[in-house]
Amino acid sequence: MNGAASLLVVNFIIAASFGVVFVVVAGHSRSRRPAYWIGAGYNVASLSAICELLVAYGFMPKLWALGAFSSVLIGMVLLGMGIGDLYRKRLAGWIICAFVGASVCLSYLIFDLHRGTPLQAFLYQTPFAIVLLVSAASVLPFRKRSSIDRFLGILLLITGLHFFAKAGLAVIAGAGTSARDYVHTDYAIISQSMTAVLVVAVGLTLLAALILEIMSDQRDESDTDTLSGLFNRRRFERTVQSILERSPDGKHAIILCDLDHFKTINDTFGHHTGDLVIREFGRQLLHHLPPHAVAGRIGGEEFAIFVPDTETDMAVGLAQTLRSATMTLPGLPATLQVTASFGVASLTSPANIAEAHRKADMALYEAKNAGRNRVKIAFGRA
Template sequence: MNGADFFLVVNFSIGLSFAVVFLIVSTRSRSRTAALWIAAAYAVASFSTISELLVAHTGWVKLFAVAAFATVLAGLLLIRVGIGRLYGVPASPVLLVTFFCISIGLDLIIYDLPRGSWEHSLGYQTPFALAIFVSAAAVLRSSRRTAIDRVMAVLLLAAGLQFLVKAVAAVEVGAGQTAADYVHSYYALVSQSLTGVFVVIIGLMLLSVFVLEIMAEERSNSEVDALSEVLNRRGFDNHCEAALRRMRGPHAVVLCDLDHFKKVNDTYGHYSGDCVIRAFAELLRASAPENAVIGRLGGEEFCVLLPGVPSDAALMFAQAVRGSFAVQALPSMPQGFRMTASFGVAAFHNAVELPAAIRNADGALYEAKASGRNCVRSHRERSGVSLVML
């Protein structure tokens, strides 16, 4: 086995390894389809190395030479499909199939030309470069603009350029006169080494994108309350910090507590109590502004951060939710059953004041409970807790 054969075997092993890894990643990623397409891309492209070995060691040279070209190109086009699914820039199947068929036809036309000629070298390498460039274009066109996405675009552009550089090198260094000569040439050794490097780097970058996505998904799930589908206490604290960085004050915070909730569980069961929790959370999500942060702090207590919302507007929001909930028919509850909630509102101006604002809202909520429930109370700095219209 010469050096070129060795790198062909290594590239085959690498390709199949990445295919298996992407299959595993697909079981956890929300971009499952994208991972499956990329797994297929690596699996298909890896068989080009087997075809190139068969070129050197069998008598069916043309068949396996064209097969090697076709499997590499197919793998690159499948990567375009996977990247399109991952980045939200779908590829046109008709255009990809048309491009593939034209490229195979071109390979058959140039097959008998000397491998070291410009016509053969450019005709052979250009389809690969174009297939990679369209993947880079998909990344650049997407709405994702993180650092890893920019690195991915640069790597894809570099991978596309290396195919064109290889075309020039084939002419300048020499790639043999025939397909069989190529496999035993020094050029093939360098070419397969370079291809292996890009296969590994691009595979690792794609894996990084998927892993970061999975980590973000896991973090999001860990911050969401499974019952109400709003943020839990940890998620609420984290999202409040981010929301307040994006907007200047005044801000407001609203604490909400369901009235006599224990009686619901004791009388109608915990399933009915869960339905009430979900219904109230849905009402909060439907009523709150888009940039609001909604969390379930525990039991039947909820908190709503209203960034950039002054105290008066926050009071109107709380009154609207209170009134809507008081007349809302609740699932799994008897006909005519109604539930109420109490609210405490406090205003503040910056993130440093948020903990104090939550304590102030809690004091206002306590006053609402003491005043008979089903009402809204607002904390005032100078006059203490003040009553607002029921």
């Protein structure tokens, strides 16, 4: 077995391994479907190595040559579908099927052309380049690009363009006079080496993107109260501190909230209903809060809201809106009326965050002592 044939075996093992890994990762990622597409793409593309070896050492070289071309192309298309799913840039199924069919027909038509001519080389490599350049176009304009997204987009762009370079190399170095000659040429060694490097690079980058997503989800789960869907106390305090560091001179507001008679709700209607109250109230908070606000569940029936760059009167208006919303929580027993009390305090200095919290807490207890189901304002600024 010569060098090119050995590289074909190596590429088969690499692609098949990536295929298995992506299928395993799919079971742990919220991007399950994209991961399955990508894994399927690598598994299908790995078959091209077997087909290339059968072209050189088996019977019916034309059939296996079409198999090699089709498996690489379909594998790349599946990879592109996974990337499109991951970055919300999906192509219509009929476009994909039409492109694959036309490309396979093109490969059949050019099979008997003299290998290594510019026409044959560029017609053969262009479909591969198109698939990866379309994938790059799915990633690069993505609005929420991270550094790993930018790197992936550039890598896909380079990988797509490298197929044109391979076509030029086939013309310069020669790809043999027939399909059987391919694995015995220097061009095959260079081509398979380039492919191995790029296959590994793209696979590792996609794998890193999915693993980072899994890690982010796990971090969010550990920082999120599963019942209300809001931040837990630790995440809430850390997020507020981060906002204050970015905007130390702003006027902010803190709202503390306590569900009224929550123990009675649990004792009368059961803990299931109490959990339902917490869950629905959390949804109401998320629905009514402005995008820049932060909300957390800091105790059993206690909630905290931080509204950056907001005057006290606006925060009071928000608290009144939330107070009204608690009286119409959906999905609760008809005889159950849920209300909440609110305390509002202003904050002008990050150093006084504890004092602002204390003032909001005092205002909250004033609201409860005054009969509950109302909003009270702490006097003075912290």
